[in-house]
Amino acid sequence: MNYVFEFSAVFDAWDDLMAGLLRTVWLSAAAMGIGLVVAILGALAKTNGPRPLRWAIDAYIELIRNTPFLIQLFVIFFGLPVIGLRLEADQASLLALVVNVSAYGIEIIRAGIESIQHGQIEAGRALGLRPLQIFRLIVLKPALQAIYPSLTSQFILLMLNSSVCSTIAANELTAAANDIQSRTFRSFEVYFVVTGLYLALSVLFWAVFAGIERAFLRQPASR
Structure with missing residues (x-):
C-alpha cells in the first residue's frame, strides 16, 4: 500500500469542522x-383526544415511520416550494x-402514559385535580421515567x-467534512476524524441526558 496518511490537511481546516460541529449540536x-x-x-391527544x-x-406516525428520512427531507426542501413555502436548508433540516x-x-x-396505573389517575380526580394537572403531576413524570432510556436513544x-x-x-458537520474533502481529496483522513467527532457528540449527549435524569427524573431513595 503506497497511500501516505496526511492528517495535517484536515487539521488545517479545523475551524470549519468546529463550526459544522457546533451547527450540528444546535440543530x-x-x-x-x-x-x-x-x-x-x-x-396526550392520542390517548385522550377525539377519534378523528x-x-x-396514527396516520402521521405510520407515514413517518414507514418512509426514509431522506425522502421526508427532500419533500420538505424540494416539495414545499411547489405550494409557495420555500425554506432555507437549515430551516428545512430542522423541520424534517x-x-x-x-x-x-x-x-x-x-407507551409510558399507558403504563401508569389507572388507580393513580382516579386518585387525582378524587382530589379534585383538573385533567391538565393530573397529566402534569401524576402521569407525565412517571411516564418519562419509564420511557427515558428509549426516548434518549431516539x-x-x-x-x-x-x-x-x-x-x-x-x-x-458532514457538510463541512464534504467541503474539506472536496478541497483536499483526503477522504480517509477527513471522515476518520469526523467519525471521532460524531462519537464524541454521542458521548456528550449521553452525559447530558444522564445529568438530566439524575437532576429531575430519578426517584428519591426510599427510607
Missing part, C-alpha cells in the same frame, strides 16, 4: 426540544428532524440522522 438540540414538546402533545384526531395522529423524531416520540411517550439517533441533512447543503 440536534433544537429538534430534540421542539420534538419533545410535539411528542408530548401528540401522545387520534386517526390523524422535528417531524421525524416527533412521530417516534409520540409512540414512546404514549434523540441520539436524531443527532446522527442530522448528517443526512448535508444532502441539501445544510451547514452541519
Whole structure:
C-alpha cells in the first residue's frame, strides 16, 4: 500500500469542522426540544383526544415511520416550494428532524402514559385535580421515567440522522467534512476524524441526558 496518511490537511481546516460541529449540536438540540414538546402533545391527544384526531395522529406516525428520512427531507426542501413555502436548508433540516423524531416520540411517550396505573389517575380526580394537572403531576413524570432510556436513544439517533441533512447543503458537520474533502481529496483522513467527532457528540449527549435524569427524573431513595 503506497497511500501516505496526511492528517495535517484536515487539521488545517479545523475551524470549519468546529463550526459544522457546533451547527450540528444546535440543530440536534433544537429538534430534540421542539420534538419533545410535539411528542408530548401528540401522545396526550392520542390517548385522550377525539377519534378523528387520534386517526390523524396514527396516520402521521405510520407515514413517518414507514418512509426514509431522506425522502421526508427532500419533500420538505424540494416539495414545499411547489405550494409557495420555500425554506432555507437549515430551516428545512430542522423541520424534517422535528417531524421525524416527533412521530417516534409520540409512540414512546404514549407507551409510558399507558403504563401508569389507572388507580393513580382516579386518585387525582378524587382530589379534585383538573385533567391538565393530573397529566402534569401524576402521569407525565412517571411516564418519562419509564420511557427515558428509549426516548434518549431516539434523540441520539436524531443527532446522527442530522448528517443526512448535508444532502441539501445544510451547514452541519458532514457538510463541512464534504467541503474539506472536496478541497483536499483526503477522504480517509477527513471522515476518520469526523467519525471521532460524531462519537464524541454521542458521548456528550449521553452525559447530558444522564445529568438530566439524575437532576429531575430519578426517584428519591426510599427510607
